[in-house]
Amino acid sequence: MLPAPWRVTFVTNPDECNLRCPMCATHADEARAVRPPGAPRRLALPDVLRALDSLPALPREVVPSTRGEPLLWEGLPGLVHACGERRILLNVTTNGSFPLRGAESWAWLLCPMTSDVKVSWGASDQTLDRQLLGGRDPDRALADLRTLLRVREEVASAGGNRCAVSLQVAAREENLTDLTDIVRMAAAEGIDRVKVNHLQVHFPSQRGASLRRSAEAARRWNRAAVACVDTAATTARRGGGQVELTGLVDLPEDGSPPPRGTCPFAGREAWVEVDGRYLPCPAPAARDGLLPWLGSLSTVPLGEAWRGDAWRRLADGWPDLTPCADCSFRSPGGA
Ligand code: SF4
Numbered sequence: 001m002l003p004a005p006w007r008v009t010f011v012t013n014p015d016e017c018n019l020r021c022p023m024c025a026t027h028a029d030e031a032r033a034v035r036p037p038g039a040p041r042r043l044a045l046p047d048v049l050r051a052l053d054s055l056p057a058l059p060r061e062v063v064p065s066t067r068g069e070p071l072l073w074e075g076l077p078g079l080v081h082a083c084g085e086r087r088i089l090l091n092v093t094t095n096g097s098f099p100l101r102g103a104e105s106w107a108w109l110l111c112p113m114t115s116d117v118k119v120s121w122g123a124s125d126q127t128l129d130r131q132l133l134g135g136r137d138p139d140r141a142l143a144d145l146r147t148l149l150r151v152r153e154e155v156a157s158a159g160g161n162r163c164a165v166s167l168q169v170a171a172r173e174e175n176l177t178d179l180t181d182i183v184r185m186a187a188a189e190g191i192d193r194v195k196v197n198h199l200q201v202h203f204p205s206q207r208g209a210s211l212r213r214s215a216e217a218a219r220r221w222n223r224a225a226v227a228c229v230d231t232a233a234t235t236a237r238r239g240g241g242q243v244e245l246t247g248l249v250d251l252p253e254d255g256s257p258p259p260r261g262t263c264p265f266a267g268r269e270a271w272v273e274v275d276g277r278y279l280p281c282p283a284p285a286a287r288d289g290l291l292p293w294l295g296s297l298s299t300v301p302l303g304e305a306w307r308g309d310a311w312r313r314l315a316d317g318w319p320d321l322t323p324c325a326d327c328s329f330r331s332p333g334g335a
Pocket residue numbers: 263264265266280281282283285286318323324325327328329330
């Protein structure tokens with residue numbers, strides 16, 4: 001177990017998003033239809049800072065919500081400034097619509113203080129991108145991405161931080177043959193990395209899109225992954241070098257689940273849920289209360305919880321916990 005988490009994720013505003021991506025567990029139309037009514041839940045910035053300052057050592061990175069759209073959280077500008085004072089970098093994943101302030105203003109706020117801005121991308125094909133990104137305007141998204149890249153270069157060339165800009169892509173049937181075009185587009189635009197995850201199936205309507213659903217789909221995924229690697233290796237990236245690819249890990253071609261590796265999170269990172277609970281990882285099992293209780297903002301400072309017996313027992317003993325046995329985060333390439 002690390003003496004302090006190297007990264008802390010705050011689930012700041014999971015109920016807020018301006019898009020309706022069909023795969024999203026909380027903002028797809030199917031999810032919105034069954035979500036309990038009520039005001040959006042949000043973490044308060046002072047609680048976030050109190051949790052950070054209670055740690056035995058400050059983390060290297062802070063992640064604002066990866067559920068919901070973090071750029072809609074009213075505390076984000078304050079968190080950026082507070083992390084700057086503490087010399088912590090943010091790591092931000094956004095749906096790429098840059099709400100409230102627009103791309104230019106967000107880019108100038110984030111680029112000097114962020115290790116990596118990951119922008120969700122559905123496809124290089126604009127019609128498909130609009131469909132997979134819940135109605136996002138593809139022309140606007142590309143213009144905003146270029147704004148982000150331009151500001152990133154201006155900040156870096158003035159001697160400031162050089163934040164990476166990545167595309168985050170959920171691989172599925174619809175965009176499988178488009179993945180190489182995304183890599184080409186990324187190279188042409190000067191993107192640093194394309195991070196590919198498999199579609200996480202939350203609704204029956206999405207099952208047929210998963211590339212992990214059959215041996216035949218797994219074989220096509222493996223071929224597509226090779227094609228992406230070849231494309232990145234043979235396409236010059238604007239600004240030099242090549243586009244880095246992550247997540248392109250082969251699936252077993254007999255259709256069996258991928259072999260499980262170690263847990264990437266237990267005892268290394270910390271999550272603070274929107275209701276204040278401390279969690280060891282982003283797995284649904286943790287949110288659903290199926291892992292041991294680690295405390296919450298209202299009961300114990302985060303630093304004290306991290307040093308406590310419960311977190312240590314979990315960090316050492318996760319292999320014996322039932323939800324960890326078949327956890328998809330233990331797959332090579334991620335969940
Ligand atoms: S549920 Fe998965 S990610 Fe969470 S602690 Fe267990 S193995 Fe790790």
